[in-house]
Amino acid sequence: MSEQKNISVCFTSDQFEKYADGKSTVVVVDVLRATSVISTAFMEGVKAIIPVQTLEEALSYKGKEGFIVAAERNAKPIDGFDYGNSPFHYINADVAGKTLVLTTTNGTKAIYNAKEHKVITASYINIDAVANHLIDEHNDVIILCSGWKGVFNLEDPIFAGSLANLLLTSGNYESSCDSLFASRQLLKSAEGNLFNYLSDSSHRRRLKSLNMEEDTQFCLAPPVKSDIIPILKGDKLVVL
Amino acid sequence: MSEQKNISVCFTSDQFEKYADGKSTVVVVDVLRATSVISTAFMEGVKAIIPVQTLEEALSYKGKEGFIVAAERNAKPIDGFDYGNSPFHYINADVAGKTLVLTTTNGTKAIYNAKEHKVITASYINIDAVANHLIDEHNDVIILCSGWKGVFNLEDPIFAGSLANLLLTSGNYESSCDSLFASRQLLKSAEGNLFNYLSDSSHRRRLKSLNMEEDTQFCLAPPVKSDIIPILKGDKLVVL
Numbered sequence: 001m002s003e004q005k006n007i008s009v010c011f012t013s014d015q016f017e018k019y020a021d022g023k024s025t026v027v028v029v030d031v032l033r034a035t036s037v038i039s040t041a042f043m044e045g046v047k048a049i050i051p052v053q054t055l056e057e058a059l060s061y062k063g064k065e066g067f068i069v070a071a072e073r074n075a076k077p078i079d080g081f082d083y084g085n086s087p088f089h090y091i092n093a094d095v096a097g098k099t100l101v102l103t104t105t106n107g108t109k110a111i112y113n114a115k116e117h118k119v120i121t122a123s124y125i126n127i128d129a130v131a132n133h134l135i136d137e138h139n140d141v142i143i144l145c146s147g148w149k150g151v152f153n154l155e156d157p158i159f160a161g162s163l164a165n166l167l168l169t170s171g172n173y174e175s176s177c178d179s180l181f182a183s184r185q186l187l188k189s190a191e192g193n194l195f196n197y198l199s200d201s202s203h204r205r206r207l208k209s210l211n212m213e214e215d216t217q218f219c220l221a222p223p224v225k226s227d228i229i230p231i232l233k234g235d236k237l238v239v240l
Numbered sequence: 241m242s243e244q245k246n247i248s249v250c251f252t253s254d255q256f257e258k259y260a261d262g263k264s265t266v267v268v269v270d271v272l273r274a275t276s277v278i279s280t281a282f283m284e285g286v287k288a289i290i291p292v293q294t295l296e297e298a299l300s301y302k303g304k305e306g307f308i309v310a311a312e313r314n315a316k317p318i319d320g321f322d323y324g325n326s327p328f329h330y331i332n333a334d335v336a337g338k339t340l341v342l343t344t345t346n347g348t349k350a351i352y353n354a355k356e357h358k359v360i361t362a363s364y365i366n367i368d369a370v371a372n373h374l375i376d377e378h379n380d381v382i383i384l385c386s387g388w389k390g391v392f393n394l395e396d397p398i399f400a401g402s403l404a405n406l407l408l409t410s411g412n413y414e415s416s417c418d419s420l421f422a423s424r425q426l427l428k429s430a431e432g433n434l435f436n437y438l439s440d441s442s443h444r445r446r447l448k449s450l451n452m453e454e455d456t457q458f459c460l461a462p463p464v465k466s467d468i469i470p471i472l473k474g475d476k477l478v479v480l
Contacts, residue, residue, distance in 0.1 A: 010391075011251065011392060012255070014255070015252070015254070015255070015390070015391065018389075018390045018391050019391075148418075149258075150255070150258050151250075151255065151258050151259075151417075151418075151419065152251060152417075152418055152419040152422065153418050154418040154421060154422060157422070176442055176445070177391075177392075177442065178388075178391075178392055178393050178394040178441050178442050178443075179391065179392040181394060181440060181441065182392065182394060182397070182422065182426055185425070185426055185429050186422055186425055186426070188429070189425050189428070189429055200421060201418050201421065202416055202417065202418050203418075205416070
């Protein structure tokens with residue numbers, strides 16, 4: 001276990017090809033809100049999640065026995081779908097045992113772009129479980145931030161800083177990538193006050209204008225934690 | 241002058257298409273070292289600089305009356321070229337009145353990618369002149385960081401933070417982009433000690449291993465300042 005493994009951070013899903021090496025474990029992050037929704041849905045008993053790229057593909061599952069469909073575009077839910085991209089849609093809802101088909105603006109694209117690698121998803125809900133799994137596995141790690149429509153967002157790199165700090169504390173990881181250094185610095189300047197720090201970020205403003213402050217609070221400081229690690233198997237996320 | 245103009249920061253030249261709008265003024269930044277070399281060469285009397293993409297294209301100018309050729313790849317100068325990518329190569333050298341043909345790993349690519357816009361180049365050598373020009377012009381601004389081979393580097397966003405702070409102080413600019421927020425935060429955490437702050441960055445390590453500490457010092461805290469603003473006209477950078 002003494003060999004140092006590498007951690008890198010990719011700021012947007014579109015840039016993933018620059019980081020792809022075919023062998024690293026990829027941790028997809030879309031803290032506000034797709035990977036937080038994924039953690040929540042699995043906690044509520046969803047059996048599997050199929051991340052899809054298009055609304056059409058998601059709708060093709062609608063009404064099928066055992067499937068529920070969820071969609072978000074530009075932070076808003078979409079008419080005709082059972083669920084949206086708020087974690088609260090899944091809590092105490094009738095989702096146990098179902099397969100959730102999910103399409104979001106950014107998060108599902110990141111999962112798709114990384115699909116040739118081992119892909120797991122992370123949020124503040126399952127961050128400890130993810131860190132422990134990665135430390136046990138001891139493989140190179142790429143933290144893939146979803147970004148917003150191909151450009152840098154603030155919240156995913158800050159999460160990457162949190163996850164990287166847990167890995168680096170183990171002593172078995174190192175990093176030489178500037179984007180990880182920047183992520184840890186941003187976390188440091190945000191620490192203790194993440195909600196307010198992000199209040200000027202573009203996505204917080206977007207969610208604020210849609211009255212989604214509760215979602216943001218939930219995703220940044222979840223009231224519960226989960227040990228579930230969603231992993232991509234074929235076209236589905238399942239419980240590792 | 242009361243209308244607020246927008247500033248955005250693009251972290252890598254490859255992502256420029258996400259920011260391109262055909263009308264913003266683009267400020268290309270490659271602090272270590274291409275845009276610092278460009279500032280220095282103009283201060284030393286170079287007449288024009290032709291940024292080219294390939295070594296072959298640069299070499300095709302070699303030996304032509306009035307031209308000098310310079311190249312860098314992976315931070316190193318290249319055999320067969322008159323000059324490299326160190327500002328010191330141009331100081332007290334026989335460059336006055338000549339046209340410099342320059343190809344570098346990242347900076348010349350950023351200039352090329354933005355060429356449909358008004359493009360100027362900035363470094364800590366001409367940052368004040370660039371800021372004053374932009375404030376006078378009062379157009380939307382895209383600060384285009386060159387990055388390193390398509391990925392995020394640390395020094396260019398920090399420079400972007402410095403330039404943005406000068407513009408924001410004028411009261412006539414605003415920004416809603418997370419990458420600018422992050423740039424200003426990174427600058428804040430680096431301020432007063434930029435050289436040491438960057439000592440763990442990937443490019444500083446690269447230059448350090450090549451004994452280029454003096455170049456880094458020069459580019460981050462230049463001993464002289466310049467009022468020259470290089471602007472792209474056709475395929476050439478000339479003095480604005």
